[in-house]
Amino acid sequence: MGTLKFRIDNSEGSARLGTLKLKHGTVKTPELMPVATKATVKALSSEDLNEIGAQIIIANTYHLMLKPGEDVIHNGGGLHKFMNWKKPIVTDSGGFQAFSLGLSKEHGTGKMYFKGDVKELITPTDPYAKISKRGVRFKSVYDESYQMLTPERSIRVQEKLGADMILVLDECTSPLSDKEYVAKSLQRTHEWAKQCKELHQTDQALAGIVQGSHWRDLREKSAQYLASLGFDSYAIGGSLGKSKNDMHNILEWVMPNLPEDKPRHLLGIGVVEDIFEAVARGIDLFDCVTPTRMARMGYAYVNPPSGTKQNRYRFKLISIKFANDHKPLDPECKCRVCRKYTRAYIHHLLKVNEILGHNLLSYHNTYFFMELMRNIREAIEYGQFEKMKKGWGI
């Protein structure tokens, strides 16, 4: 087992307030991890993240093993030193890319990817990933070289990257995969989880990943099997169904089958509403690109009362109506950007494509989510979480 201690300090219904100790420090949960895909949270420095109060970040094994390569990062003293981040880091296993670069293309449900620095959309002539019992055969989005990601390679790469917590290799099926395929895939995913556990040699915490798409029996079976193997932490991955209700069901099927005393991480979720609903069902960790991706799309997050469930707690700052608006992004927000800069200024920077615009907006949006999580933790501590949730209109 790796270096991880988890203590539940308080709870309200199924919502838990926790303390997670990892090699590089302590994380109060529930918490959302900003995503540092390529060893940087997009447009933010580690100094920015510290100022914002981020406690833990997650980086991407797939991208880092291709660029700059795990050996470069290892030579640089590991990911913490390489990117100047002294607090805990999680790395995913690369499994998600099997979805977003492979099957998802065939099903048209995934994202299109940029090709290296060139920023051209790739139209794949053949699938970018093929999955077999051994692992995932990738075609690199950078140079189209073929790469084989096996449970062993994923573990060895993650060891070299040196995060505090690493994830087992899994296959993340498409929402359109049928039950037969998902059941077969789940068997493979479980086999990989077992192999990863056996191969794991460092003091890094190791997390298993529950799959099974939107079928109750598969999700329950997966949670039970992973719990029987015994991991330091548990992540819930894959398709969470087609509606909010599906996601709630999946969480309710999975949770009772995971050990109470281990952290639970809902992979890739970070919409405000989903965070509240998942915390209410016992999730401790989140990761999502939402704050910085929305910034790049010109959206600013706002607290209630301006932020509502209907407007998804954000507004389109790039819209012309904010060109001459000299208020802060969010009058309720106390972040550095809201204290010092205006909507009109950041709107201008975005319009003329200045890098500072992306930095300031990403800073505010990430702060918004860190502050949301701080407030959620405080609410659970004082038994006010349900009240807070209602206050946000959820």
Next chain:
Amino acid sequence: MGTLKFRIDNSEGSARLGTLKLKHGTVKTPELMPVATKATVKALSSEDLNEIGAQIIIANTYHLMLKPGEDVIHNGGGLHKFMNWKKPIVTDSGGFQAFSLGLSKEHGTGKMYFKGDVKELITPTDPYAKISKRGVRFKSVYDESYQMLTPERSIRVQEKLGADMILVLDECTSPLSDKEYVAKSLQRTHEWAKQCKELHQTDQALAGIVQGSHWRDLREKSAQYLASLGFDSYAIGGSLGKSKNDMHNILEWVMPNLPEDKPRHLLGIGVVEDIFEAVARGIDLFDCVTPTRMARMGYAYVNPPSGTKQNRYRFKLISIKFANDHKPLDPECKCRVCRKYTRAYIHHLLKVNEILGHNLLSYHNTYFFMELMRNIREAIEYGQFEKMKKGWGI
């Protein structure tokens, strides 16, 4: 006259150590002003600039009057408040754009410009600027609308922007313009300078601009005429000839004809070697996009001994040989980036086109120049400037 006090505290030969007091604060000279073309020094926040120790910045009237427009900035409380910069600001007059967007295109000596956000190179079918006695008729690079920049409009726009020091409208002739054209243009430039002085109503300091290209009689005449009008400060603009020697000559012709007790600003110059040579000839202020532009091109500045006249005190960080180099950008540098980040990390960020790479490299490069100017000032104070210049191989 505007709010400006200038005192010469020390000198070594013609090099001067000065104290320049403007409305928003004091600037120790010689100093280089980072360029905030569109109300941001590219890729840097005002917090970064404060940390770096920048004392004064220069913004661009042409770009700001088009986007976001001087009224938006005025409504936002002026440029200082709009961009959250509390120290002195200079705005240029827009005159340089008559060169870089107008005549220079006809002569093929200027830069190509990006069209708004679209980042397509413009191939102009007609000249982007036409100069008459009244002023400059521009076609906006943003929306192709026609704009007329007269001495009056330049002054009124600069009043609304609210910088500490503003510049008169001038015509910056092309290095390929013949003497007949330059002489005619100079007459117009002098007439505009006179009009600007008469139109000027605020307490902003007003600087005249010496033109005359590389002809001794025209440069001398221009300096004498502007001095006779009496400005708060004097800038030297336009073509500085074809060689370093031409530039030295021009400075030696102009300087004796400018009042000793006023600041002298060499427009658009910022190569290390030129800074030393110009300081040696009595220049007090510089502005140049070099630090941030070179960063965007992947170059990092380095102090001697790594930095030499031959390598222009920089190296191409984006080169593959730095991919696995875990030293700081410049082992001699004490900036935050050099203390915390490595060549390999920033190289990686640039390669995968991450915004943070531009921020970190722009930060270091700007720090390099601010530190160079601090060291130059200290050298003049202790009579060590010539020694320092030799130490830099110049």
